[in-house]
Amino acid sequence: MSLNLHNAEGASAPIIQLRSQSLAAASSEPSMQIIRRNGKVSPFDSAKIVVAMTKAFLAVEGTSAVASRRVHESVEQLTSEVVTALMRRAGEGRTFHIEDVQDQVELALMRSEHHKVARAYVLYREERSRQRAEEAAAEAKTAAVPELHVTLADGSRVGLDTKRLALIIGEACAGLDGVSAAPVLAETTRNLYDGISQDELALASIMAARTLVEQEPNYAYVSARLLLDKLRGEVLSHVHGIPTSASQADMATRYAEYFPAYVKVGIAAELLDPELFRFDLARIAAALKPERDLNFQFLGLQTLYDRYFLHEHGKRIELPQAFFMRVAMGLAIREIDREVKAIEFYDLLSSFDFMASTPTLFNSGTLRPQLSSCFLTTVSDDLDGIFKSIKDNALLAKYSGGLGNDWTPVRGLGAHIKGTNGESQGIIPFLKVANDTAIAVNQGGKRKGAVCAYLETWHVDIEEFLDLRKNTGDDRRRTHDMNTANWVPDLFMQRVDADGEWTLFSPDETPDLHDLYGEAFKAAYEAYEAKAKAGGLRVFKTVRATDLWRRMLTMLFETGHPWITFKDPCNLRSPQRHMGVIHSSNLCTEITLNTSADxxxxxxxxxxxxxxxxxxxxxxxxxxxxxxxxxxxxxxxxxxxxxxxxxxxxxxxxxxxxxxxxxxxxxxxxxxxxxxxxxxxxxxxxxxxxxxxxxxxxxxxxxxxxxxxxxxxxxxxxxxxxxxxxxxxxxxxxxxxxxxxxxxxxxxxxxxxxxxxxxxxxxxxxxxxxxxxxxxxxxxxxxSIEPNYQNLFVKSNMSGDFTVVNDFLVRDLKARGLWDEVMVSDLKYFDGSVGQIDRVPDDLKALYATAFExxxxxxxxxxxxxxxxxxxxxxxxxxxxxxxxxxxxxxxxxxxxRGLKTTYYLRSRSATHVEKSTLKGTDGKLNAVSASTAVSHAPIMIPAAAAPDLDGIKACRIDDPECEACQ
Incomplete structure (x- = not known):
């Protein structure tokens, strides 16, 4: 049975898990059979009675009631009574009709004086008996509303085309398992009103499908296809200069005629490289595969809509296959047989077999093809070098580059400045300037400028460097937006293992340490330690290696920074050892390349x-x-x-x-x-x-x-x-x-x-x-190489909030008859984990274990x-x-x-969680369409997006929309 009931607050709670051996025995009784309404016969299973009763209690008494021991015992006792009554009535080999079972559930609820729950159950049975007829009538009901009008962009009004609305929703659902056009159409119709705008009309159907994603992941494809319809209207109208629309079926022929027009419009708007027009556009357009538009899930297409598709005066000019072909043409622009290579590159991108990085997708085929992802720099130890590096950061970030800065050469706090006969303030004030520069250069609003500062563990400013991301202390010595990373030599880790001393130096007095690694670094470092003890160095400090290590880990946990990266494996295994030294990694710690002043x-x-x-x-x-x-x-x-x-x-x-x-x-x-x-x-x-x-x-x-x-x-x-x-x-x-x-x-x-x-x-x-x-x-x-964060959660990024369901898990649960509304409720309650849900088999618990499990x-x-x-x-x-x-x-x-070269974020889980209300209708903002809508928004369950807070200690948030490293 599938009972679709909610309490007054819209809250859900986990199924009450029964472990009664007697119930388990009853459910497995081979002679007990159930005749369903469609005439099919299946084995009797008492667990389904548990599910049905639990849903009835959920509908009436809510989460707090279900969480109580009293209700737990009530459901267990009531189920036992129902099973006993059925077996007593059955006799050996008796086959029941499903109505017999439901009658006994109803009687048990009434006899136990759970009258409100019984009433909810009775109403459910009545509602369910009418459901098929109502669904069959949904389309006719929609068509029978001739009074509704749509307000066009110019203010004029036209009658709502209900046939096209039904066509587009039906087309969006075609070929997808587990989805139906009827509920999407019904929910869309419910949110329409006379005079609705075109954008609001598009939003109504998209949101209607999104509310169903938690019940069936394939509705994410339905939502994407409905957004695609809006996109087609926007793009084709702008490119061709007249209001127009097209179904997905129409695009089988219209893509080829649209593509050359798109290239012309893009070049005229100074968005595309004029060289693209010199391609054989007819050949290129003929290679486009419109059917691949259907491969997007909603999150993917919405992301492209918001941040990647080229637009003129706020109107998109790119459809998905044109976007992929534009990127491919840009990458093939210097090939000899460039049409062949462009089509080869397009096939790889549009099939999702391979995807180029974000800067390449942003800028390929444009007038400023800055396609590279990462830039690594070394900052020189003088004002000209420092501020040149900050200027370079701005220029590199302007076109979407992520930055890694090596700050180790800059002298530390208290070091002598020969030109002024003064003392250095160290690297911290300059890092503050670099931090603010990254924020100021936001890549045209596409994403914030992002930079990571690296410092080697022997630098005398390392202790202040560790504190840069703290929320307390002098804000002038904090960089709240800059990522930071430790560049750790093997010798330090060996000293930690040995519980030895560690000496901090200023690089103006130990300049060669920056360029040394392995045995050469060890020899030089120990020589400087001896020199410091002999009084030959002006600025140094001796600490216990394990104390510094503990502080590094403490700050990593408390602030998410600095990350831990290892200097020696990066350099010892570098293919380019003969050409220089790797002084840092990049913004996301995967790049290890040489840097120098030039x-x-x-x-x-x-x-x-x-x-x-x-x-x-x-x-x-x-x-x-x-x-x-x-x-x-x-x-x-x-x-x-x-x-x-x-x-x-x-x-x-x-x-x-x-x-x-x-x-x-x-x-x-x-x-x-x-x-x-x-x-x-x-x-x-x-x-x-x-x-x-x-x-x-x-x-x-x-x-x-x-x-x-x-x-x-x-x-x-x-x-x-x-x-x-x-x-x-x-x-x-x-x-x-x-x-x-x-x-x-x-x-x-x-x-x-x-x-x-x-x-x-x-x-x-x-x-x-x-x-x-x-x-x-x-x-x-x-x-990347990440484990599943959760199997059901709300993902936040710059495009909004999106319900994410592990469709592999859903597929497996369906195959075993376990996917229902109660399972959804359990997944919410247990923060996307199946590990604590008793009825999930152990093999699935292992296969779908989440990151924190x-x-x-x-x-x-x-x-x-x-x-x-x-x-x-x-x-x-x-x-x-x-x-x-x-x-x-x-x-x-x-x-x-184990010889890893780098690590990245340390993720910690929240100690407290946001209220786990239903996800229906809660998917946050939708940037593609107007925010004003008739669709209501309920509270969102967001364990994935919430900032982890363990006794007031903050760690990095998962997919933080403000954290460029996560984008």
Whole structure:
């Protein structure tokens, strides 16, 4: 039975879980059968009586009543009475009609004097008996409202076209399992009024479908398709200059005629590069695949609408397939057979097999094609250098670049300033300026400027650096919007292990430490310690290493910063050791490239959708190879096409040509294979899948080298010596005096070594796993290498609030007859976790365990297996439900010991939660349409978006719309 009842407050609560052995025995009685209304016979199951009664209590008495022991016992007792009465009436082998069961439930409620609950149950039965007739009449009822009119943009009024409304909703539901046009149409009609605007009319149907997402995830596709109808009207009307609309079926022919007109309008509006008009537009337009518009979920399409589609005077001019083709044409603009390559690139993007990074999607094919994702700089120790770096930050951020600044060379507090014979104020005041600059340059409102400051652990300002994100203290020495990260040498971690002393220096007195790592750093550092003890240094401070380590972890927990990244593995395993030193990572800790006074490191990113490359039997190696080959070519093209805002970035990028191929949808790839993320099998899959990506990416870059030439600084690199990422593990092992790292492999790496040494490499670096927070939304998969945050939650980003349901879980629960309104209620109550829901089988609990239910050590083990194949790094978030100093210490020491190069956010769970009311009608703002609407908004259950607050201590919020690192 499916009882659709809510209490007066709209609240829901978990099903009362019965463990009675007698009920379990009764439910499994083989001789008991139920005849359903459609004539089918199924086994008797007393658990369904529990569900029905619980819903009745929910409808009348609400969450607090259900939570009480009294109601728990009542439901258990009543169910027992119903089962006993049925068995007494049955006799051996008796088959019941479903009405018999419901009669007994009704009688039991009345006899126990639960009159209000009984009344609700009776009303439900009556309502349910009329439901089919009402649904069948819904369309006719809608058509029979001739009095309604729609107000057009010019103020004129036309009659509501009910047939088209029904057509569009029906078309949106076509081909999707578990959805029906009737409830969407009925809810849409309920919110219409005479004189409704076009935008409000579009919103009414979109919101109607969104209210059903928590019950059936496929309604996310319905909502997207309804938004798509609004988008088609907006785009086609603007591009063609006359009010027009089109159904999805119409677009099979209209896309081809629209595309050349779109290119003309875009060029005339100075939004598109005129060179696009020189493509064979007829050939290009013929390659568009309108049916792929149907592959979007609502969150993905809304994100594109708000932030990616080109617009003129607030009116969008791009439809989804035109958007992907514009990006593809921009990336193919210098190819010899550019139509062929543009179509190849388009197929990869529009299929969601691979997605380019946000700056590439924003700017490809435009007049300012700044396509690179990440920029890394080193700040010089003088005023000219400091303020040049801040200016460079502004120029780089203007066109969507994320920044990583190495501040270690800047002298510390109290250091001597020769020019004024004064003392330095250290790096903190300058970081405040850099913080405010990042906020001022917001990329045209698309996203805030974002920067991460890095400081090495021996810098004398490190203790103040740790406090930058605190909410207390002198606000002039705080950077509330800047990300920060520790750049930690191995020697410090070894001192922590040994509970030894650690000495802090000012870099003007120890300038070579900045450029040293491994054994050379250790020797120089110990020499400076001796010099300081002998009185040869002016500014230094000695602390206990474990005390500083504890403070680093405390600040990481309290403020979410600074992140922990490791200097030595980054440098020891760098293919470009011969060309310089890696002084920091980037905004999201996955890029590890050299920087210097005359070189700003640049990286160009894109990510493979792992869900699209696996099946029940594992990786599709052939498809993965094809995807990687095309993706690496696209990323390499970025380097030559790119619009560089500062010469140091161009110089570096053209000289070394690094790219960063990553992945997303790792969690879904596991679930397709029925692999729990907290398992040895998941660690093995992380290893095998990353090995395949690495192998194919290195081979693709080597093939490009044979076609286009090696990158200029190739000679002397590890590549040139036949040393691949797997082989560079040895350097860390030697530096640490031994290191037990997994070095197993499955592919023919000897063949590839020979190929690389003979043909060379087109790119100095080829792999990096970025967070993919936004592009994964576009593709409708989980972020990067992340575990599921929750199985049901409200996701917040710059486009609003969105109900997210794990459709894999829903599919499995449906297959086992467990997906119903009570399960939705339970998921809300338990914050998206199935772990505490008794009726969910153990295998599903393991498969769908959420981020805070698993030990993050599993994430580190999987990351360590990936790291052996990656020439850069990976954005690795760690989750801890109940933080303690000991747990954090164990976790981050494990990350270091396993040879990880970097870690990213530490996620902590909220100790208190927002009221868990129904999600129906609560999906927050909808930027695509007018905010004024007849649709009501109820309170939102937002455990995912709420800022974790543990005894007043703040940690990073999940998908914080104000946190650029999460976007």
């Amino acid at each position: 070189e700003v490191a640049v990286c160009n990113l894109g990510s493979i959708n792992m869900l699209a490359h696996v099946g029940a039997n594992g990786l599709d190696q052939a498809k993965l190879k094809r995807t990687v080959k095309t993706a690496v070519r696209m990323l390499d093209n970025v380097i030559d096409i790119n619009f560089y805002t500062i010469p140091e970035a161009r110089r570096s990028n053209m000289r070394h040509r690094p790219v960063g191929l990553g992945l997303m949808g790792f969690q879904e790839a596991l679930q397709v294979q029925r692999i729990p993320i907290a398992s040895d099998a998941a660690v093995t899959f992380a290893d095998v899948s990353m090995e395949a990506i690495s192998y194919h990416a290195i081979e693709a870059s080597s093939d490009l080298a044979a076609e286009r030439g090696r990158y200029p600084s190739f000679e002397g690199s590890l590549w040139s010596k036949g040393i691949l990422p797997l082989d560079s593990i040895q350097f860390v092992a030697e530096s640490r005096g031994g290191w037990d790292a997994d070095r197993s492999s499955t592919l023919d790496w000897d063949r590839l070594r020979k190929k690389v040494t003979s043909s060379g490499m087109r790119n100095s670096n080829v792999m990096a796993i970025a967070p993919t927070a936004t592009i994964s939304n576009i593709c409708g998969v989980s972020q 698993i030990d993050s050590a599993w994430l580190i083990e999987a990351a360590a297996r990936r790291q052996k194949w990656i020439d850069q790094s990976q954005s690795l978030n760690l989750y801890i439900a109940n933080p303690s100093g000991k747990k954090l210490d164990t976790l981050y020491r494990l990350a270091w010991r």
